[in-house]
Amino acid sequence: MSVSTDGGTTWGPLGLVNVRVPRQPRDRFTPGIAAYGGAVLVVYGARKDVGPRVTMRYVTSSDDGVIFGRERRLGRTGDLTYAATSGGQRFLGDYIGVTASATTAHAVWCLSARPRLGAPGALHQVALSATFTR
Numbered sequence: 001m002s003v004s005t006d007g008g009t010t011w012g013p014l015g016l017v018n019v020r021v022p023r024q025p026r027d028r029f030t031p032g033i034a035a036y037g038g039a040v041l042v043v044y045g046a047r048k049d050v051g052p053r054v055t056m057r058y059v060t061s062s063d064d065g066v067i068f069g070r071e072r073r074l075g076r077t078g079d080l081t082y083a084a085t086s087g088g089q090r091f092l093g094d095y096i097g098v099t100a101s102a103t104t105a106h107a108v109w110c111l112s113a114r115p116r117l118g119a120p121g122a123l124h125q126v127a128l129s130a131t132f133t134r
Contacts, residue, residue: 001033001042001065017042017059018071028057030092032107034100040065041105041132043074043098052080054092056109060132075128078111082124093125105132 002011018028031044040061047054056074061067083090095110108129115124 003065017068030094030096032096032098034098034105035065036100037102038062038064039100041098041100043096043107043109045092054078054080054111056111058107074107074130076111078113080112082114083112084123084125103133
């Protein structure tokens with residue numbers, strides 16, 4: 001992440017919002033960012049280097065994004081086995097959003113998962129949301 005104090009004309013140095021743990025490599029992708037009153041919330045998808053499991057993760061900062069807390073899981077785990085395909089590849093999509101107010105933040109995202117009802121192997125995507133309070 002980088003911060004601009006002049007409306008985006010110039011930007012400060014890049015900083016990490018999450019610290020990678022060498023024992024747990026992950027791909028992190030499709031971030032959503034919201035800020036309000038010095039608090040910054042970053043949500044994103046995460047996937048271990050192998051396997052079909054995908055989770056949503058988030059980190060927060062209460063000091064204008066200078067320091068972020070530890071990465072936390074957001075909601076349940078998804079399974080790319082049930083994701084739609086595009087060009088023969090599994091496609092999770094970029095359906096993610098987050099917004100913040102003075103007292104709460106709201107995130108929405110989609111994950112593919114095994115359908116509870118229906119034919120085995122059917123594609124299945126669910127929309128999930130969460131509310132964070134300060």
